[in-house]
Amino acid sequence: METSSLTWLAADYHFPATYSCRVPMSSQNCARVCPSPGPATVRLALIRASIEVFGLPYVERVLFPHIRAMSVQVRPPECVAISTQVLRAYKVEDATETLIEAPVSREMAHAEGPTTIYLEVPLSLREPFSQVLSMIGYWGQASGLAWCQSIQIEAPRPEQCVRPLRLFPEQVPARPFFSCILSEFRDTEVAWEEVMPVISTRHKNPLRLDVYIWPLALLQEQGSGKLYRRTPFER
Amino acid sequence: MTDTMDSDAGVVALEIVDHAIKDGDATKKQFPPHIYELSINVRATWQAQSTSNAGSNGSNRLMPRRQCLADSTETDACSGNIAKHAHAQLAAEYLEAAGCSLCPACKARDGRRAAALTDQPDTKNLSIEWIVRNCGLCDTHGFLVTAKNASSDGSTEARQRLSKHSLIEFSFALALPERHAETIQVVTRMGDSKDEGQMLMKMTARSGEYAYCVRYKCAGIGLDTDKWRLILADEEERGRRHRAMLLALRDGLLSPQGALTATMLPHLTGLKGVIVVCPSTGRAPIYSALQDDWISRLCALESETCIVAPFETIDTFNLLMQDLIEDTHPALPAACQRSSESSVGAGNARDQLA
Numbered sequence: 001m002e003t004s005s006l007t008w009l010a011a012d013y014h015f016p017a018t019y020s021c022r023v024p025m026s027s028q029n030c031a032r033v034c035p036s037p038g039p040a041t042v043r044l045a046l047i048r049a050s051i052e053v054f055g056l057p058y059v060e061r062v063l064f065p066h067i068r069a070m071s072v073q074v075r076p077p078e079c080v081a082i083s084t085q086v087l088r089a090y091k092v093e094d095a096t097e098t099l100i101e102a103p104v105s106r107e108m109a110h111a112e113g114p115t116t117i118y119l120e121v122p123l124s125l126r127e128p129f130s131q132v133l134s135m136i137g138y139w140g141q142a143s144g145l146a147w148c149q150s151i152q153i154e155a156p157r158p159e160q161c162v163r164p165l166r167l168f169p170e171q172v173p174a175r176p177f178f179s180c181i182l183s184e185f186r187d188t189e190v191a192w193e194e195v196m197p198v199i200s201t202r203h204k205n206p207l208r209l210d211v212y213i214w215p216l217a218l219l220q221e222q223g224s225g226k227l228y229r230r231t232p233f234e235r
Numbered sequence: 236m237t238d239t240m241d242s243d244a245g246v247v248a249l250e251i252v253d254h255a256i257k258d259g260d261a262t263k264k265q266f267p268p269h270i271y272e273l274s275i276n277v278r279a280t281w282q283a284q285s286t287s288n289a290g291s292n293g294s295n296r297l298m299p300r301r302q303c304l305a306d307s308t309e310t311d312a313c314s315g316n317i318a319k320h321a322h323a324q325l326a327a328e329y330l331e332a333a334g335c336s337l338c339p340a341c342k343a344r345d346g347r348r349a350a351a352l353t354d355q356p357d358t359k360n361l362s363i364e365w366i367v368r369n370c371g372l373c374d375t376h377g378f379l380v381t382a383k384n385a386s387s388d389g390s391t392e393a394r395q396r397l398s399k400h401s402l403i404e405f406s407f408a409l410a411l412p413e414r415h416a417e418t419i420q421v422v423t424r425m426g427d428s429k430d431e432g433q434m435l436m437k438m439t440a441r442s443g444e445y446a447y448c449v450r451y452k453c454a455g456i457g458l459d460t461d462k463w464r465l466i467l468a469d470e471e472e473r474g475r476r477h478r479a480m481l482l483a484l485r486d487g488l489l490s491p492q493g494a495l496t497a498t499m500l501p502h503l504t505g506l507k508g509v510i511v512v513c514p515s516t517g518r519a520p521i522y523s524a525l526q527d528d529w530i531s532r533l534c535a536l537e538s539e540t541c542i543v544a545p546f547e548t549i550d551t552f553n554l555l556m557q558d559l560i561e562d563t564h565p566a567l568p569a570a571c572q573r574s575s576e577s578s579v580g581a582g583n584a585r586d587q588l589a
Binding site: 014015016017018051052053054055056077078079080081082083085086087088089090092098099101103108110111112113134135136137138142143145147148149219220222223224225226227 | 276289290300301302303304305306307309312314315316319346347350351353354379381400401404405406407408409446447448450452460461462463464516517518520521522523524525568569570
């Protein structure tokens with residue numbers, strides 16, 4: 001694995017309409033959403049987009065060892081509104097394992113301002129990772145269209161980024177902030193075969209779950225919607 | 236909206252748009268012969284529509300769909316699911332008319348597509364190769380065959396998950412908060428059985444300007460997009476599928492479809508926006524038409540790798556789409572170009588590389 005010095009890339013994503021990144025473990029029939037993608041979603045999106053740009057062999061050999069191990073930080077949009085929508089969807093019936101049509105409830109988010117994804121990448125791979133970041137076209141569901149409007153070299157400000165609860169000092173009150181479970185890669189040694197869904201053999205679960213806190217405070221509740229505004233954590 | 240784009244560039248682009256519209260040149264846009272991806276960012280004006288609703292919640296009132304926006308306003312919305320469903324129906328008709336093959340499920344317009352074939356004896360051993368080669372609709376609109384464990388008594392076999400993402404994606408259509416209105420209409424309808432007789436229902440007729448975006452990744456036609464591996468090397472067939480998708484997309488915007496259109500067909504009274512085309516590997520920018528400057532912002536992004544075509548009327552949009560339908564072909568992704576140079580599809584790949 002390439003181990004030259006590291007640099008931070010910051011990619012801003014514009015959400016032109018609604019999007020829906022489901023909270024892990026929430027029911028598909030009554031899905032809660034988080035205000036922006038979590039770290040495992042970012043890593044999986046990087047794998048998917050890099051296969052499109054560079055092809056499978058290069059990604060497996062060159063980029064994947066970095067994708068599974070790199071530091072990922074996520075800064076949510078300035079404002080996020082979340083509403084519940086009733087939609088008609090196909091779901092898998094437990095008994096017969098066939099698809100049936102049913103009404104489902106799913107939260108949808110609308111954002112003001114970009115969400116920023118920060119990646120710490122080797123200097124020598126700055127260009128390929130910039131290209132991959134620019135190719136990510138949605139977050140969550142495919143209908144959650146997103147467009148990468150700029151990429152800069154910029155380090156994250158930790159007080160503005162999503163953080164696992166266990167990293168909070170004991171005295172900081174986490175209560176006014178949005179919180180939910182998010183998934184992250186199990187460790188930095190997750191194997192390629194564990195994350196590629198096209199391979200049918202069973203492997204260990206490559207993901208682990210953790211409670212995360214978002215620097216987003218509830219501003220108001222109205223009708224079926226909730227509005228959150230970015231509020232940095234105390235340093 | 237936080238903005239990182241250059242405001243001066245936006246002003247220049249506005250002038251270009253004005254100039255093009257005054258000269259009537261906006262319709263003559265030179266699109267590249269091969270397209271990797273395109274996006275359509277529009278503001279459509281619909282009158283008296285009820286194409287997407289949120290159910291009745293057990294009452295006699297059909298609820299309109301509402302979405303809370305990040306500026307704290309609540310606005311009317313139409314789900315992207317219904318737009319995609321209508322597009323798939325139209326695309327199936329165009330694909331059949333063009334002589335493209337469809338799988339038995341899509342021929343019967345089964346919305347589950349390839350997933351509906353798993354219990355059929357003839358098509359039990361499905362593969363991604365078979366589906367992509369034999370069904371233009373599963374190839375373009377995507378499908379999901381869920382994995383299944385073998386039963387303990389051995390009566391059913393295990394099944395591997397098979398899927399392809401849709402190549403066309405529709406956002407929610409969101410009404411401009413200060414430019415939409417709603418009227419409640421009382422209508423009569425028959426109950427489920429004869430005994431229930433006639434009942435009164437309240438339905439809403441909504442009017443307004445709606446912002447929405449569509450992205451179409453045409454380079455994925457004929458590919459397994461999980462591995463970005465070319466399966467359908469017949470370029471003629473890829474072209475036919477591409478044209479069917481564009482024709483259905485054009486019709487969907489010019490003739491709105493959705494729920495309740497049997498008695499509440501929307502009046503389309505305006506359509507303006509931007510078509511953005513990427514000729515080679517790249518994401519076509521999408522920018523919300525909720526922002527008043529969306530046309531100038533997108534026009535400011537014009538470059539060799541990002542062709543931008545603004546339009547202000549339905550006829551200009553129609554002409555631009557006609558150019559795309561007649562003159563363009565889906566590009567091959569870079570990874571496929573490298574691997575297919577020695578295979579059947581190499582001719583097209585070499586042309587593009589040159």
